[in-house]
Amino acid sequence: MRKARLLTTAALAVASAGLLAPPAAAAALAAGGGLEVHPATVMPGSTVTVNTTACGSDGSASGDASAVGAGTFTLAPGTHKETAVGQFKVPPSAQPGTYEIVAQCSGSGADGKRVMGDLIVTITSTAAAHEQQQVAPKGYVKTGVGGALGPDPVQTAAGVAALAVAAAGGTWLLHRRARGDRI
Template sequence: MRTARVLTGAALAIAALGLAYVPALADSFGKLEISPSTVRPGDMVTVNTTACGSGGRGTGDASAVGGPASFDLRPGTHKEVVIGQFKVPDSAKPGTYGIGAKCDNGKEATGDLVVSSGAAPASAPASASASASAMPSMPASPPVGGMKTGVGGTSEESGTAEIVAGAAVLATVAVAGTWFLRRRGGGNRI
């Protein structure tokens, strides 16, 4: 019975530590907004994030797509947003690429850039081409391979949810194990 209590206590401690870690993980990674999110080789891309904080600065990394390994992120017109730009190389292959940013405050942000193939349509009317450039186009072929961010493999969307789900499973197992052992131990009494 003592072993069961020790194991239950250990499981609860692990679950509590997992839940305590969730806010720290969410605070260290932010979202990097990329505009336009779908481009062709040779296009200019603008990135921005709030991860660097008010008046913050940082460095972007577009080396996954063959772009610069370091470009500046500086405060934009909104004091809580930093902005940077880079050019997608003419040699970029179609696919989805992870673009990263590291802020001077230690926080990081990531986002996805989709590179499509093909040239802009030559026969489109002037008004149609103006509206087409404002809206991202669909990639010519589906992305292939893994994401290459250059700044790590953790993303805000999947990491937090997986940790919360794991902590919930551990807590459920601990409660069920305790209930089972108490119920089982109750039959031996006179």
């Protein structure tokens, strides 16, 4: 009983610590302290866009996506006020996992400020997996025999006719052999 109470207390402590973390992260983003990664979950070979408001209205940044194998990239002032935007491509060889993408501001007010965001790499996208589950098979089995559902009824008829001629010829030859006629 005592062990169960101790485990319950530990679980509650971990859960409450997890509940306190998101508001702190949200406050950091609201203060312009984060790096937004779009899309946050990608497949290898995808292009990722990152932006931040931490660098000020005319600020730019130097981005680092070497954790996922993409190297460095540049964030420049974007079309939206006080936003620096940049892109990089996730290499096709990237392994599934969560990677930290970092940008360091350069410019007037926020020179040297460092912001971070997470990128999740998966092998299959959720949309692709959902589509694969709903695709029904279509067509016929290509066995080489033909059939009612085959692509060309003329070819099927020609195949049946060739088989009939071969069967008739074989029967005739066997019949002659049984009678003792020479070929």
